[in-house]
Amino acid sequence: xxxxxxxxxxxxxxxxxxxxxxxxxxxxxxxxxxxxxxxxxxxxxxxxxxxxxxxxxxxxxxxxxxxxxxxxxxxxxxxxxxxxxxxxxxxxxxxxxxxxxxxxxxxxxxxxxxxxxxxxxxxxxxxxxxxxxxxxxxxxxxxxxxxxxxxxxxxxxxxxxxxxxxxxxxxxxxxxxxxxxxxxxxxxxxxxxxxxxxxxxxxxxxxxxxxxxxxxxxxxxxxxxxxxxxxxxxxxxxxxxxxxxxxxxxxxxxxxxxxxxxxxxxxxxxxxxxxxxxxxxxxxxxxxxxxxxxxxxxxxxxxxxxxxxxxxxxxxxxxxxx
Amino acid sequence: xxxxxxxxxxxxxxxxxxxxxxxxxxxxxxxxxxxxxxxxxxxxxxxxxxxxxxxxxxxxxxxxxxxxxxxxxxxxxxxxxxxxxxxxxxxxxxxxxxxxxxxxxxxxxxxxxxxxxxxxxxxxxxxxxxxxxxxxxxxxxxxxxxxxxxxxxxxxxxxxxxxxxxxxxxxxxxxxxxxxxxxxxxxxxxxxxxxxxxxxxxxxxxxxxxxxxxxxxxxxxxxxxxxxxxxxxxxxxxxxxxxxxxxxxxxxxxxxxxxxxxxxxxxxxxxxxxxxxxxxxxxxxxxxxxxxxxxxxxxxxxxxxxxxxxxxxxxxxxx
Amino acid sequence: xxxxxxxxxxxxxxxxxxxxxxxxxxxxxxxxxxxxxxxxxxxxxxxxxxxxxxxxxxxxxxxxxxxxxxxxxxxxxxxxxxxxxxxxxxxxxxxxxxxxxxxxxxxxxxxxxxxxxxxxxxxxxxxxxxxxxxxxxxxxxxxxxxxxxxxxxxxxxxxxxxxxxxxxxxxxxxxxxxxxxxxxxxxxxxxxxxxxxxxxxxxxxxxxxxxxxxxxxxxxxxxxxxxxxxxxxxxxxxxxxxxxxxxxxxxxxxxxxxxxxxxxxx
Numbered sequence: 001x002x003x004x005x006x007x008x009x010x011x012x013x014x015x016x017x018x019x020x021x022x023x024x025x026x027x028x029x030x031x032x033x034x035x036x037x038x039x040x041x042x043x044x045x046x047x048x049x050x051x052x053x054x055x056x057x058x059x060x061x062x063x064x065x066x067x068x069x070x071x072x073x074x075x076x077x078x079x080x081x082x083x084x085x086x087x088x089x090x091x092x093x094x095x096x097x098x099x100x101x102x103x104x105x106x107x108x109x110x111x112x113x114x115x116x117x118x119x120x121x122x123x124x125x126x127x128x129x130x131x132x133x134x135x136x137x138x139x140x141x142x143x144x145x146x147x148x149x150x151x152x153x154x155x156x157x158x159x160x161x162x163x164x165x166x167x168x169x170x171x172x173x174x175x176x177x178x179x180x181x182x183x184x185x186x187x188x189x190x191x192x193x194x195x196x197x198x199x200x201x202x203x204x205x206x207x208x209x210x211x212x213x214x215x216x217x218x219x220x221x222x223x224x225x226x227x228x229x230x231x232x233x234x235x236x237x238x239x240x241x242x243x244x245x246x247x248x249x250x251x252x253x254x255x256x257x258x259x260x261x262x263x264x265x266x267x268x269x270x271x272x273x274x275x276x277x278x279x280x281x282x283x284x285x286x287x288x289x290x291x292x293x294x295x296x297x298x299x300x301x302x303x304x305x306x307x308x309x310x311x312x313x314x315x316x317x318x319x320x321x322x
Numbered sequence: 323x324x325x326x327x328x329x330x331x332x333x334x335x336x337x338x339x340x341x342x343x344x345x346x347x348x349x350x351x352x353x354x355x356x357x358x359x360x361x362x363x364x365x366x367x368x369x370x371x372x373x374x375x376x377x378x379x380x381x382x383x384x385x386x387x388x389x390x391x392x393x394x395x396x397x398x399x400x401x402x403x404x405x406x407x408x409x410x411x412x413x414x415x416x417x418x419x420x421x422x423x424x425x426x427x428x429x430x431x432x433x434x435x436x437x438x439x440x441x442x443x444x445x446x447x448x449x450x451x452x453x454x455x456x457x458x459x460x461x462x463x464x465x466x467x468x469x470x471x472x473x474x475x476x477x478x479x480x481x482x483x484x485x486x487x488x489x490x491x492x493x494x495x496x497x498x499x500x501x502x503x504x505x506x507x508x509x510x511x512x513x514x515x516x517x518x519x520x521x522x523x524x525x526x527x528x529x530x531x532x533x534x535x536x537x538x539x540x541x542x543x544x545x546x547x548x549x550x551x552x553x554x555x556x557x558x559x560x561x562x563x564x565x566x567x568x569x570x571x572x573x574x575x576x577x578x579x580x581x582x583x584x585x586x587x588x589x590x591x592x593x594x595x596x597x598x599x600x601x602x603x604x605x606x607x608x609x610x611x612x613x614x615x616x617x618x619x620x621x622x623x624x625x626x627x628x629x630x631x632x633x634x635x636x637x638x639x640x641x
Numbered sequence: 642x643x644x645x646x647x648x649x650x651x652x653x654x655x656x657x658x659x660x661x662x663x664x665x666x667x668x669x670x671x672x673x674x675x676x677x678x679x680x681x682x683x684x685x686x687x688x689x690x691x692x693x694x695x696x697x698x699x700x701x702x703x704x705x706x707x708x709x710x711x712x713x714x715x716x717x718x719x720x721x722x723x724x725x726x727x728x729x730x731x732x733x734x735x736x737x738x739x740x741x742x743x744x745x746x747x748x749x750x751x752x753x754x755x756x757x758x759x760x761x762x763x764x765x766x767x768x769x770x771x772x773x774x775x776x777x778x779x780x781x782x783x784x785x786x787x788x789x790x791x792x793x794x795x796x797x798x799x800x801x802x803x804x805x806x807x808x809x810x811x812x813x814x815x816x817x818x819x820x821x822x823x824x825x826x827x828x829x830x831x832x833x834x835x836x837x838x839x840x841x842x843x844x845x846x847x848x849x850x851x852x853x854x855x856x857x858x859x860x861x862x863x864x865x866x867x868x869x870x871x872x873x874x875x876x877x878x879x880x881x882x883x884x885x886x887x888x889x890x891x892x893x894x895x896x897x898x899x900x901x902x903x904x905x906x907x
Contacts, residue, residue: 068549069546073336098450496756509719512748
């Protein structure tokens with residue numbers, strides 16, 4: 001027991017020394033990333049790039065919560081207590097930081113990114129006029145335009161399906177938007193949800209049995225982690241996939257209007273720079289990416305025996321064709 | 323200094339809430355000798371119930387009690403599955419856990435519908451309500467961050483007192499007996515089935531209460547945040563026993579040791595988190611820590627044997 | 642007062658009918674109140690199964706068990722414990738080692754009564770327990786506050802015996818309760834058993850491997866083999882028995898030889 005106490009004290013001492021060895025003028029920036037996946041990592045890189053470009057003198061602490069609730073809470077408390085500004089990447093991280101700030105009772109500005117709908121998620125009440133010292137960027141993908149792509153493929157698709165993880169609030173928002181878009185473009189719409197990745201296969205089977213001829217996959221980190229199953233099932237039924245994000249193209253989707261998470265993170269970083277330079281958060285409305293590039297993965301389409309219409313190809317900002 | 327202070331208060335804050343979880347698991351694991359995995363589902367369910375209730379305008383204290391009752395019902399279900407339907411306890415707990423997650427999401431959907439963000443019947447994974455009045459609000463107004471800690475201490479204190487009383491009553495003694503020796507208990511006329519159900523109901527009720535406190539701390543109900551809580555609970559129980567239990571002290575001390583274990587565990591995790599560049603290694607650290615905790619009895623034994631050897635050598639030398 | 646009619650029980654071991662164990666074979670037995678019966682037989686003769694059937698931890702395939710003309714087969718075993726006291730062979734099963742002696746006795750004390758939320762261990766109960774343990778002559782009345790596992794095997798069995806007889810059971814079942822004790826302690830426990838049974842005039846069934854004990858204690862002796870009763874004698878006839886006679890009787894009735902373990906146990 002004495003050994004244990006000794007060890008703990010030694011660790012504490014080391015920590016103290018390590019952390020006090022920093023410049024008083026440096027800005028302490030904390031980033032809490034909900035989970036280590038490509039889009040969130042890209043956002044983090046973009047954020048840091050913006051800080052660098054602006055020449056900010058900062059010390060960065062990054063915490064990855066590994067999608068674990070206890071780590072979200074302990075990391076949030078740690079970062080809020082010791083940073084001048086924090087970034088939460090993905091909704092659970094942002095809400096964790098918000099709660100931590102309530103607990104600590106300080107006034108650290110909170111930025112978020114990779115949050116689809118901050119008002120829906122409860123992070124703020126008005127995304128045009130941030131009134132609670134929190135703002136950021138939304139990765140709301142252009143669901144309407146993405147669903148519209150189904151009509152532009154020239155395949156006579158009239159029934160589309162959507163699959164998402166029921167635990168992801170962002171996906172529910174996208175589902176409602178997709179349903180509305182489907183109605184607008186005269187498409188039948190069905191959806192299936194799952195709560196754990198081992199249920200994905202069954203959900204896909206239900207969709208295929210329902211007779212879909214196109215599949216829409218939203219931005220949903222849990223879905224992305226099980227994408228190979230989705231792709232396998234879709235391929236077996238010869239169903240093309242339109243994705244909500246670019247990362248899914250190399251996983252098998254054929255087209256998307258992409259959110260570039262690096263760019264999104266960069267915009268968030270620019271907002272951070274403005275705050276650090278004295279701008280009030282209440283003047284920084286939530287930002288989104290404009291003018292999203294259309295990316296078409298011709299190879300994936302050809303593998304399904306689909307030929308992309310020439311006029312659609314002409315509109316594309318990027319074509320993947322090897 | 324700021325860093326050290328933060329490590330201490332953060333570990334204390336979370337340590338108290340997860341200690342309540344540990345105490346709930348203790349009732350099932352140590353008193354009844356049942357490994358009930360249902361806690362991983364009941365924890366977020368308690369949170370979902372609480373957030374919904376407070377969102378509806380119910381006072382936080384009442385919301386906690388409702389969460390307590392809901393947890394008790396879940397424990398009742400696990401108990402019935404195990405004793406009446408003869409499902410092995412491990413599976414019974416898992417069934418309850420699996421049931422709780424969609425239930426929590428339904429409740430979240432109802433909470434969401436209060437602000438017209440969703441319809442009743444929708445499944446919503448997580449919902450945040452930043453301006454929620456909570457049980458912490460009262461003391462927080464006086465002493466800020468320590469208000470959370472004081473509130474948690476009061477809640478845990480009340481629970482420990484109630485448990486200490488309960489397990490000293492006739493009913494409580496029969497529950498303890500059931501956990502120790504089912505055959506003997508039945509030979510003493512005890513209906514062991516009903517005792518198991520009561521014990522599991524109490525255990526899960528406390529777990530739900532812990533989830534309620536957590537959701538009020540984080541102002542969020544998130545249906546997947548129950549994952550990994552069993553590991554924290556077991557680590558707290560085992561570490562607490564290793565640190566504090568010499569011989570077999572009374573029940574109240576055993577429950578307090580769960581808190582000591584939890585606080586120590588949080589401390590180590592917090593420290594590890596700061597020393598590690600990449601949180602990715604943190605899970606590895608948690609696993610290694612867990613193994614070390616489990617090996618503490620072995621270390622103790624080895625240490626005692628080593629002490630004996632030294633003594634024997636001294637006696638030989640002086641002879 | 643206890644009537645066993647056509648009791649039958651077969652244990653299915655692995656699905657193959659040839660390997661089934663026909664433990665109790667159409668057994669009939671009438672026991673009057675106050676009888677102290679000793680049962681002997683080789684391993685597998687069904688002695689313990691008979692006790693388990695009476696106590697309710699095993700259910701029969703056929704037959705009835707009538708206690709004072711009431712068929713108790715449908716009563717679950719924990720309910721039967723309210724009027725049946727048991728002492729097991731293993732001193733560890735009969736009591737809870739981690740709990741205190743007084744807590745163990747408390748459990749026996751409330752046997753048969755409804756459970757309340759009142760505080761378990763009351764002052765006046767302690768004196769009552771002390772008075773129960775004093776006559777044993779083992780000094781256990783001073784050790785109520787100790788954990789049960791601090792007591793020796795023989796001491797634990799003595800407490801278990803006290804617990805089993807505390808609430809005036811209609812029937813006392815002793816399942817080789819001295820078999821796991823050393824000879825000295827076994828003697829003491831048997832002596833205590835005899836006193837307790839005689840003082841309260843308890844209807845008792847004692848299964849034993851020890852033929853000497855079987856002859857010496859009780860007023861009726863039953864020998865079992867292959868799930869059947871093959872010999873039954875009482876009072877004067879029993880008092881005149883010797884161990885050699887019993888062994889001879891066994892060979893006559895079954896054509897087998899009693900196994901060494903039983904013979905050596907005299």
